Amino acid sequence: MKPFLEVKNLSVSFQTEDGVVRATDDVSFSVNLGETLAIVGESGSGKSVSSMAIMGLHNPKRTEIHGEIFLNLESGSVEINSADEEVIRKLRGNQMAMIFQDPMSSLHPYYTINNQISEAWLLHNKGDKKAARARTLEMLDLVGIPDPHKRIDEYPHQFSGGMRQRVMIAMALVNNPKLLIADEPTTALDVTVQAEILALIQDMQKEFNTAVLLITHDMGVVAEVADRINVMYAGRLVEQGAVDDVFYRPAHPYTVGLLGSIPRVDEFHGKRLKTINGQPPSLISLPQGCAFRERCEFASHVPGNLCATTRPESTSKADNHQSRCHLNLAEVSAISAQRSAN
Numbered sequence: 001m002k003p004f005l006e007v008k009n010l011s012v013s014f015q016t017e018d019g020v021v022r023a024t025d026d027v028s029f030s031v032n033l034g035e036t037l038a039i040v041g042e043s044g045s046g047k048s049v050s051s052m053a054i055m056g057l058h059n060p061k062r063t064e065i066h067g068e069i070f071l072n073l074e075s076g077s078v079e080i081n082s083a084d085e086e087v088i089r090k091l092r093g094n095q096m097a098m099i100f101q102d103p104m105s106s107l108h109p110y111y112t113i114n115n116q117i118s119e120a121w122l123l124h125n126k127g128d129k130k131a132a133r134a135r136t137l138e139m140l141d142l143v144g145i146p147d148p149h150k151r152i153d154e155y156p157h158q159f160s161g162g163m164r165q166r167v168m169i170a171m172a173l174v175n176n177p178k179l180l181i182a183d184e185p186t187t188a189l190d191v192t193v194q195a196e197i198l199a200l201i202q203d204m205q206k207e208f209n210t211a212v213l214l215i216t217h218d219m220g221v222v223a224e225v226a227d228r229i230n231v232m233y234a235g236r237l238v239e240q241g242a243v244d245d246v247f248y249r250p251a252h253p254y255t256v257g258l259l260g261s262i263p264r265v266d267e268f269h270g271k272r273l274k275t276i277n278g279q280p281p282s283l284i285s286l287p288q289g290c291a292f293r294e295r296c297e298f299a300s301h302v303p304g305n306l307c308a309t310t311r312p313e314s315t316s317k318a319d320n321h322q323s324r325c326h327l328n329l330a331e332v333s334a335i336s337a338q339r340s341a342n
């Protein structure tokens with residue numbers, strides 16, 4: 001059975017006054033129904049650009065997109081990049097939906113919650129405003145909005161950040177989409193509300209058997225909810241694998257650095273967190289060879305100056321575990337263990 005979402009060799013670039021920004025380069029992955037795939041990486045690594053391409057939200061006049069994006073529907077496969085805008089419009093909000101980072105800017109301040117969720121339902125269903133209101137009430141109750149019969153006629157500014165995010169989830173899921181893209185869904189929320197939102201997304205996933213693409217920079221969130229992880233750096237996927245494989249046997253030095261920067265409850269209190277020195281390279285002029293080389297503490301262990309001259313390709317390090325590094329998994333693990341001991 002095919003995955004519901006298949007992304008093949010996706011490259012997205014933008015023309016600017018300073019040059020061409022290669023936001024994503026040769027990105028390939030898939031997501032199955034009922035599965036959560038997390039994409040992690042620093043700001044500017046290409047996470048959100050990839051999700052916008054999947055939703056067909058880039059301006060074609062300003063964006064150059066290569067590669068293929070397939071939604072494998074029961075009625076057949078649809079390739080997003082080559083499909084007509086009208087086809088994408090019918091899919092967006094129906095078969096695929098997105099929760100954006102900032103619910104306050106994503107919700108219209110001049111319209112009630114009922115207006116906004118009802119509109120999303122009416123776009124894809126035959127029914128009147130009464131039916132749409134009933135569906136909106138059902139969704140508000142489903143996502144845990146208290147006293148939905150009262151709050152349905154209120155405005156976004158009358159809701160807290162966590163409640164606005166619940167409204168966004170209700171709007172995204174009102175048509176039972178098979179793909180849900182959650183772009184930093186817990187940003188700017190306190191820890192308790194974060195946990196509630198993540199639990200809600202998991203519950204909704206089980207309810208609708210949804211494929212979830214979770215975009216985040218928070219490895220703690222990934223550990224809690226994801227089945228598989230894609231690690232992005234400078235527009236490329238540098239590591240892909242199951243959660244346990246990536247967390248306990250990272251195969252790329254960048255992933256090792258990300259994991260090393262997370263506080264751990266099982267380590268000595270007061271121990272300083274490790275940092276990744278330097279800044280990501282410009283996506284306008286990427287260096288020859290490995291884009292992570294200038295920040296990599298493992299580069300000196302690679303023979304023949306390969307990191308500076310040869311761009312590493314994605315290779316299998318173990319079953320369903322891939323990485324773009326000239327070192328193999330055993331070498332990365334040994335060097336990492338040695339550095340931790342020191």
